[in-house]
Amino acid sequence: MGKQKDFIIPFVGLGLGFHEFTYEVNDVFFENFEYSEIKKGNVNVSLSFEKQESMFVLDFQIKGTVNIECDRCLEDYNQDISSSQQLIIQFGETYNEESDEIITIPENAYEIDVAPYIYEYIHLSLPIRRVHSGLKDGSSGCNQKVIKKLNEHSESEQTDPRWDVLKKLKEKL
Ligand SMILES: [Zn+2]
Structure with missing residues (x-):
């Protein structure tokens, strides 16, 4: 996967406190993830990045539309998504994913690429049942x-x- 530099936060240069970032996620973003089941989309991500002395708290707000395959008729359709996710970053010896919400990065790290997290959160925002929404007259949209x-x-x-x-x-x- 190629790094997308727009999604890299050089946190070393940030002062303590809250910092706001916004990202426009589009088709190019998903193309960077070779095996993505989402190929197209238009998602707005706003990130509140809180820099504390010994850790960072990242709050992601995800809202938009992605194009995915319908489970029933197998044609692509647009699925609205909306969710919020939190990621805690702490420092330690080496990189480690402690849980879905907490990661450890090395003490000497100076930046973080948030693209893989945004990618993951967009997938987590997908409904379990992925089908065309019904039409106005009540019939199936498939x-x-x-x-x-x-x-x-x-x-x-x-x-x-x-x-x-x-x-x-x-x-x-
Ligand atoms: Zn369908």
Whole structure:
């Protein structure tokens, strides 16, 4: 993954107290993560970075839209996301992820790349059930042609005896 310098905070130069950062996350951001299931999106991230004597407290506000695959019809759709996440950074011998919310970075570190955290938080903001939202008239927003085809396919699989023959052949191999 290539580093995105806009997302690197050189905290050594910051005074104690609160600092505000805002990030526009777009398609280029997701392209940097090769295996991202999100390929496109438009997300606004505001970060409140509190520098304390011995640790940092980062509060992320994430809000926007990402383009992901629908679980039902497999077509891409726009999913609204909105969440807030906190990350505590403390200092120690070496880099270590203590938990989802606490990381340790080396004493001599002078900057932090927040891109991987923003990436992770955007994924955490996704709903478990990812489907097209319903239309105004109450019907499904999914591609009905695809749904119909998928249904036909699963029905034919259950009833078509040729499949059973093939399956038996496969088991023998
Ligand atoms: Zn759908």
